[in-house]
Amino acid sequence: MRDERQQATVGATYGVTAFLLWGAGPLYFKAVGHVGTLEVMAHRVVWCVALLAILVTLVRSWPRILSALREKRTLMLLACSTVLISINWITFIYAVNIDRxxxxxxxYFINPLVSVFLGLIFLGEKLSLWRWISVGLAFAGIGVMTLEVAGLPWISLALAFSFGFYGLVRKKATLESFEGLFLETLLISPIALIFLLHLDWQGTGHFLHSNLTTNLLLILAGPVTALPLLFFTSAARRLRLSTVGFLQYLAPSCHFLLAIFLFGETFTQTHFITFGLIWCGLLIYSGESLYARRQRNRAALT
Incomplete structure (x- = not known):
């Protein structure tokens, strides 16, 4: 019991740090917005691989890396998580670049409830009546947005489901966080590197052809990408998927505040209704989770 609590505490610390870093992410991608979505994405991959290769060498993890490459199940899981996180990264960069x-x-407000739903389907986690209501309110919010804008909010849904499934897949992988992330970025790095070389050959690439600030910002794509993901995957392996979902409130709260008060995006009546329904769902889910946790603690003491 004590070991489980210690793991939960460590996991929560990793989770809070990860989501606060992600919450500040739009500031970085605004700063490199002139570079272009795909080029920034490629730099994220390349510099992340370089950074993690150093870390893997320092902690002598190459034997585990090579062993994972020989395990079909682990390699398939990492290939799947690579696709999912790539979709998430590209969608997020694109959304920031077009002021959305x-x-x-x-x-990312929807994502915690998606995580709850995925935990029910794939991990056998039970869903109480109140959690069903919270998930229902989230989908009602999506429905309002869909009817008002005459189409699905695809950016929001792509981010929510790609990251929800990413957390699910990484929870099933046996590698440590930085080892798994290294292999994920390594798998896609040939495509990223070829794309950057193609841009350089065409004379349209920005790296080493722009000012010093842009060059440094592109190099920083490595730590900006690696650090929060390292913290997240460490948290995901130590916590219930639903608990990880609860911590995810932090990042979208930061995004929301940045969008309204710093980037000047318009908050419409439709946004108000949609966010209101989702926030109500999150409030119900949070209250029910807190109550259930207290009940478990009381039962453990008796």
């Missing part, structure tokens, strides 16, 4: 940070906020 508010939609990223909506997506």
């Amino acid at each position: 940070v508010l939609e990223t906020s909506l997506g």
Whole structure:
């Protein structure tokens, strides 16, 4: 019991740190917005691989890396998580570049409830009546947005489901966080590197052809990408998927505040209704989770 509590505490610390870093993410991608979505994405991958290769060497993890490459199940899981996180990264960068940070906020507010739903389907986690209601309110919010804008809020849904499934897949992988992330970025790095070399050959690439600030910002794509994901995957392996979902409130809250008060995006009546329904769902879910946790603690003491 004590070991489980210690793991939960460590996991919560990792989770809070990860989501606060992600919450500040739009600031970085606004700063490199002139570079372009795909080029920034490629730099994220390349510099992340370089950074993690150093870390893998320092902690002598190469034997585990090579062993994972020989395990079909682990390799398939990492290939799947690579696709999922790539979709998430590209969607997020694109949304920031076209001034739709508010939609990223909506997506990551939906994500905790998506995680609850995925936990029910794939991990056998039980869903109480109140959690069903909270999930229902989230989908009602999506329905309002869909009817008002005559189409699905695809940015929000792509972010929510890609990251929800990513957490699910990484929870099933046996590698440590930085080892798994290294292999994920390594798998896609040939495509990223070829794309960057193609841009350089065409003379349209920005790295080493722009000012010093841009060059440094692109190099920083490595730590900006690696650090929060390292913290997240460490948290995901130590916590219930539903608990990880609860911590995810932090990042979209930061996105929401940045979108409204710093980036000046318009908050419409439709946004108000949609966010209101989702926030009500999150409030119900949070209250029910807190109550259930207290009940478990009381039962453990008796």
